[in-house]
Amino acid sequence: MVNTNAVQAPREDADIEQLIARDARGDRDRALALLMDRYGERVYRFAYAMTRDTAAADDVRQQAFIEAYRDFGRFEGRALLRTWLFGIVRHRCLDATKIQRRWWRRFKSDPPEDPEAEPPDLDRGRIARFLMECLARLQPRAREAVVMRYVEDLAYDEAAAITGELAGTIQQRVGRALPVLRRCVDSRMRAPHRAVQE
């Protein structure tokens, strides 16, 4: 059951939490429908930034919501519903990236380009592509920290609640990852220019 006293901050998803707490089949269905409407796109964006693969991101999203539905009974309201959901998504992303790593190692190649991922705007698409490539080169924990903080715009406290680590640890990871990302993006932005000059 939802412990409504555990968290003092205003609870954005109180409507869904009430449906979950009623623990009736129709209410759980309604709760899932609302949860998917509210967080479907964010979950997909998070999963895509973590996996850099549209098909994997779709799988992660579907699995995460199915798992959330199964586990509604375990949601106790200690964390925000969003935090709880992203905790599930994170685990599915880590599973997906593990599988990807094994696959890439086996075939000794870089992560493949995802042809569906290119946005139509050329400049924005180019920067976004470089960023995705550079994100993929970060260590999984560093990538996760950057994605939570700056792609998903989660506060450090919330990111820490999702990963079960200290907020300071996540801050440090972001602080170390950003210069690496910047160097990586810069080098890629300059690369075609050098080629033209040569």
Next chain:
Amino acid sequence: MRCEHYWREGILLVERGQLDPHRDDCLDCRREHEARSTLVRALRLVGAGTGDPQWQAKVWQQIGREKRPSWGGGRSAWFPVASALAAACVLLAVVQVRGLSHRDHIDGGIATRSKVTIAPAEQRRVHRGGSRPDEASEPTRPLSASVGERVRIWAAPYQEVRIYRGQGLIARCAAPVPMSARCAVSALGVVAEQVLERPGMYQVVIAPMGILAAPPSGEASSLERDLAALTAGGVGHELRSIAVQ
């Protein structure tokens, strides 16, 4: 030589939300801070669209598959049988009192296919208690009807039924809707019933639950808008027309 302070210590101060007095006096660090802000803005734009438009329907399908009874699962084998029987008895008692019999959609188990039938006006109430006429004796006719007759729709448990007169939505029936004389929902399926009160065209849409948005308050949902949403999402649905004279 360029100042390296920003990427070594300054950025951590930024991430911690702390002030960095050094930055105010250092041109290099101010420039690097601007570069960081640009990077962060770009990160917020990272995304790859919205993914598979049918993802919600796939989630419901998977949940629907998992919800079908698995005899002898985690609890003792008789538990699901007993629960289902108890639920069915309670449901039957409630809906018969309210006028919509769940025998209508038990139909051998969980509804997996939708069905739309017209019942004559003289059978406005299903039989209460005792035996009920067989399905065969309740004529199922092509979808044209007379004023006063009823349309009855059977659907799977995870489907939503919407009934429109012309363009306007006149009834919805899906899992979160409390049971009424015109809408009964259970683990076995959804049964909706509507009296065809006026001549004209009625339309029935049966779609996966959770796909169609609830009509905005003070605004009627329209057939055109709902069909457009289903088509845009690539969601499989059923549309039946009923001409009422």
